[in-house]
Amino acid sequence: MTVVFDRPYQFVPPMRSSWWPTVIQTLRLYDLYLRYSEGVVDYELRGLEHVQASKDSGRSMLWAPNHCRYADPLALGWPARQLGVNVHAMASWHLFNVSSFDSFALRRMGAFSIFREGNDRQSIEAAVQVLVEGKRPLIVFPEGAMNRTNDLVKPLLDGVGLIARTAARRRVKQLDDGQDPTVVVHPVGIKYLCIEDPQPWAELQLDQFEQRFAWQFMPDRDIRTRTVDVAATFLAIKEMQYLGQVQQGSLSQRRDALIEHLLRFGEQSLGLPMTIADARDRGRAIRAKASEQHFSPHQDTSEAELRRVATAADLAQELLSYQESYLLPGKATDTRIVETIQRMQELMDGRSNNRVPLKAVIEFAPAIEVSTSRPPKGQRDPVMQELDEQLNDLVANLSKEARAL
Template identity: 55%
Template sequence: MTVVFDRPYEFVPPIRSTVWPWVIQRLRLYDFYLRRKEGVVDYELRGIEHLKDAVNAEHSILLAPNHCRYADPLVMGWPGRHLGIHVHAMASWHLFNEGKLDAFAIRRMGGFSVFREGNDRKALEAAIEILVDGRRPLIVFPEGTTNRTNDELKPLLDGVAFMARTAAKRRQKLKQDPATEATAGSGQVVIQPVAIKYLCVEEIDRWAKEQLDRFEMQIGWNRMPDRDLRTRTIQLAEAMLALKETQYYGHSCGGPLPERRDKLIDHILTVTEAEMEIERPSEIVRERVRNLRATASSRFFSDAYDGQAKLDLRRYVESADLAQDLSSYPDSYLMEDQATDTRIVETIQRLQETINGKADHSIPLKAVIQFEKPITVETGRPPKGQRDPMMQSLEDSLKSMLSDLSQEARRV
């Protein structure tokens, strides 16, 4: 997720018209985009009756999928087309700055911006209004950011529960007011858990060998002995870590990879926080990264910062992004008894993004989109000092579905 330094943030509201979404669905434009840009060539819907029942009951629906690939928002268009409905979606501000065509398409498909480097009240209010209205489901990715660990769920953001609960309270008030009762809708606000799992359509050996060969030649590893795909991928991940250790320490380190990764993440963030003269907000990597990015973004457009200072801010953000990227390499993802073809593909593509800035998407994928029973949003406050039971239910549902879906990948 890129911090936009070209211009200050300006909220991009959703377009309510359904004409453009209808045209885009009819022409199957996102099918073409997904196939060409993300390698997603097929899909399968499971448990779609849960979403259909919620739509028929006139519930206000917050769709809450896991977020492991950039393809996810467009993949969520397939269930909508199947049921003949349109959606709104909260999209990161940087996506509206990738190009005029992308910004045009995102808005016409129902997307609106959110500023992840700050408190975006306009985006929050837009999301709540969409849920109060209830005419179109709202897609919000509760993990907040993309990660390439399809089989593992990152911690969920509590803002999802706040939006849903606030909307439920407002709908309840509307129903109690005779003047607005007819426009309040008869259904409830519900959170619909959605698990997205990408499966490889064909054997990965040829694709993976080509990608690993390029990587090894890139770092000068010529005439290497024959090794299996898992071993080669792990060795390249270790080489990448050693490269980054040398960049930030001046030398590579020894020891288990998870310990080295965590030590490097903390070192990068600690040094960057010190150079920016800001306090550590918590021990959680995601919160520290967000604090660094938010501070850099706010300072960048201040008159007090000149050319060199702005270059330094860009460097700080790059360091924060690297720390977050390193945190997305799970400890046991490629253990011998757990490695699958999809995990090999994800790790190679993540390495490509870390080193080259872009992943190869020529491997064909099939998206399995699974729905679970919706969670009814209660208006009462969650227990003080305890995990929000609504978010716990969402987390449990997503983890259960992803665990089952992960078994469908081929073992390597």
């Protein structure tokens, strides 16, 4: 659950000391955690010359990667180590509430909190200040939340452009003559590739799903068909849970109808106006309202109901990652099969089986220079437009390196 009901939001600032991140890098703790907790056992870095050029010129850098796995923030420790830099990163508030150890480790690796359910001015100001100082690259995931579809980039949030432009204006005013005041954004494509043939692993995971569904003596089917059948059954289970019956139509039509029901349920329960068009923005508004009501002294809705609403909004968010086209014949790859199976495991059990060995390919694009002037009224921020195009190109090209089924 992404909404924290245990305690009200309290900004977790970035730690400026370089001692802890240097120790973590020197002991290669990123490598150990990624290997044993996320199954990421190897990596390849590309385009580092672009980042090295920005570093050598003294420019302040914002790294803007796609976000498809929990491993992403730690995987970016590899290029940081290669470049000899420490980083700061914005991390969702709920990650600081998983455990005391996680909160301790996140801070010492350079993370600071962002409250996704509200207007977090402290976090935005901290991000801007990191860029103004320019001592460390700042990592911001422009998709906002993790997207479990490695080959697709979700619509980007405009916060990256706001942070970068604000910092660019301040650097011009605050830096001494002779220092480069430029702020640049580096799009970063991250792609996880299967090192070995994942079919034996996938068959075992699908066997376990089918046993839970009491499926016996099933006909022989290829791995793609089995994965689609399990995903369709999972959708049917959620339809029964929230709608009382299985719907008619294609998988994408049924998914969209369930998402609409989940979001409408939250909006009606919390008295929100149904005026927002984008499903992600609607889910964000529901979580924000649930959090606000929970910590309000005049709470109108029970905690149990608020948790139901937040859970439904989270499910809607997760369902947005299920694309029917992702596993169509001729489109499926080994990595897409692995992603889909692990996503279903997380939704059903709260955790996934990460014993399939993966290699992270991390590719940096050339720098996008951030202008200090405001974008033309009524037009999209040019920085965000270029970031969107470059990030989609990176991910599309990297997706071709997976094995076709």
